[in-house]
Amino acid sequence: MGLTAIDLGLRGATSGVFLLIIFVALLRRAGSQQALLGMAMSAGGVFYAIATAPFFPKSSWWWVLPILSAQPVVFWLWARAAFDDDFVLRRWHGSLWLGIVASGFALTLGWAYSPALAGAGGRGLALVNLALALAAAVQTVKTWRADLVARRRRLRLAMLAINVGLIAVVAGAGFAAIPVVVPGAPGSLPTALVLFVVAMIAGLGTFAAQPVVPVNDATAAIASGGGRGADRASTARVAVDPRVAVDPILLRCLDHLMTVERSYRQEGLAIGALAARLGVPEHRLRQAINEGLGYRNFNAFLNRYRIEDARLALSDAAQREVPVLTIAMDAGFQSIGPFNRAFKAETGVTPTEFRREALSRPDRADIREPRREIG
Structure with missing residues (x-):
C-alpha cells in the first residue's frame, strides 16, 4: 500500500502541474500554435496520469486506450512547433490524430471478435508511435545547431529524451503485448515517476523567468x-x-x-x-x-x-x-x-x-x- 500511495501522490502532483500550465496559458491568452499544442499535451498528460493509475476502472479500457494511443501525435506536433520556428499546423495533422483514435477504437472493439487481427493492428499502431517518437527526436537534432534561444536549447534535450523514452516504452510494450498502459495495471510506479519528471521539466520551461538587465x-x-x-x-x-x-x-x-x-x-x-x-x-x-x-x-x-x-x-x-x-x-x-x-x-x-x-x-x-x- 505504501508504494501505491506514492504512485497516486506522484500522479496527483503531475496532474496539478499540467493543469497549472494550462491555467497559466489561458491567463496569458496564449494563442500561438505552440501554446495550443502545449495545452493539448498537458491535458493529455493529465489524462494519462489518471487513466493509468491503480484502481482506475478496467471496464473503461475500450475508450481510454484509443485516446492514449494518439498522444504521441500531439507530442510530435508540439515538438515541431516548439523547435521549428517555420512550422505551420495543417488540416492533415488533425486528420492523423483522428485516424489513430479511430484505429484504436476499431482495435479495442474488435478484440473480442478477432484477437489475432486486433493484435496485429495493435503492433501496427505501436510502429506508428515509434515513428512519431523518432520524428520528434530527429526534429531536436535537426534544429539544435541553429537554435539561438538559450533556454530552449537547455530544455529541449531533457524534455524530448524523457518523452521519447516514455513513448518508446509504451510502443515497445505494444509489440510485446505488455499491458503497461492498461487502466488499473499493477506496478505502475515507474510510469508515475517518469510522468512527474516530465511535468517538472515542462513546468520549468513554462514558468522560468527570463533575466532582466538594462541595455545601454x-x-x-x-x-x-x-x-x-x-x-x-x-x-x-x-x-x-x-x-x-x-x-x-x-x-x-x-x-x-x-x-x-x-x-x-x-x-x-x-x-x-x-x-x-x-x-x-x-x-x-x-x-x-x-x-x-x-x-x-x-x-x-x-x-x-x-x-x-x-x-x-x-x-x-x-x-x-x-x-x-x-x-x-x-x-x-x-x-x-x-x-x-x-x-x-x-x-x-x-x-x-x-x-x-x-x-x-x-x-x-x-x-x-x-x-x-x-x-
Whole structure:
C-alpha cells in the first residue's frame, strides 16, 4: 500500500502541474500554435496520469486506450512547433490524430471478435508511435545547431529524451503485448515517476523567468538603429528586447561582417565559424543575435541578409537576364528550393513575381544599395 500511495501522490502532483500550465496559458491568452499544442499535451498528460493509475476502472479500457494511443501525435506536433520556428499546423495533422483514435477504437472493439487481427493492428499502431517518437527526436537534432534561444536549447534535450523514452516504452510494450498502459495495471510506479519528471521539466520551461538587465544606448542604436540596420529592422520586423544587455562592440563587428564583408554569402556558414571570425565564444554570439537583435534561429538571421541581397539583385535592371538560381547562389543559398520558400515567406511573392513587379515600376531607377556600415 505504501508504494501505491506514492504512485497516486506522484500522479496527483503531475496532474496539478499540467493543469497549472494550462491555467497559466489561458491567463496569458496564449494563442500561438505552440501554446495550443502545449495545452493539448498537458491535458493529455493529465489524462494519462489518471487513466493509468491503480484502481482506475478496467471496464473503461475500450475508450481510454484509443485516446492514449494518439498522444504521441500531439507530442510530435508540439515538438515541431516548439523547435521549428517555420512550422505551420495543417488540416492533415488533425486528420492523423483522428485516424489513430479511430484505429484504436476499431482495435479495442474488435478484440473480442478477432484477437489475432486486433493484435496485429495493435503492433501496427505501436510502429506508428515509434515513428512519431523518432520524428520528434530527429526534429531536436535537426534544429539544435541553429537554435539561438538559450533556454530552449537547455530544455529541449531533457524534455524530448524523457518523452521519447516514455513513448518508446509504451510502443515497445505494444509489440510485446505488455499491458503497461492498461487502466488499473499493477506496478505502475515507474510510469508515475517518469510522468512527474516530465511535468517538472515542462513546468520549468513554462514558468522560468527570463533575466532582466538594462541595455545601454549604443547597443539599442546598433540593434534597431541607423543606416542598413534600420532598413533591415523595418523589413525583417525584428523585435528587440530593450531589457537585455549585449556588448555593443560585438554587435558592431557583427554588423560589419554581414553588411560590408557579406559573410552571409559564404556557403554553409555556421554560427561556430562566424564566432571564430569575431574571436568570441559561440554562446556569446548566440546571445547577441538572440537577445540583442531578436532572432530565434541562426538560419533566419542569415536569410534576412540573403533575401535583402536577392531583392536588390532582382530589382536591378542591369541583372534582368541573370537567372534566379544564380542570384540565389550568389546570396548564399545552396539550392533554389529553400530560396524560393524563404523569399516567399518574407515577401509574400515568388522571386520571379517580385522581379517582374520591381522591373515594371517606373521608380526602379531609384533602387540602390543602402549604406554598408553603421556609424
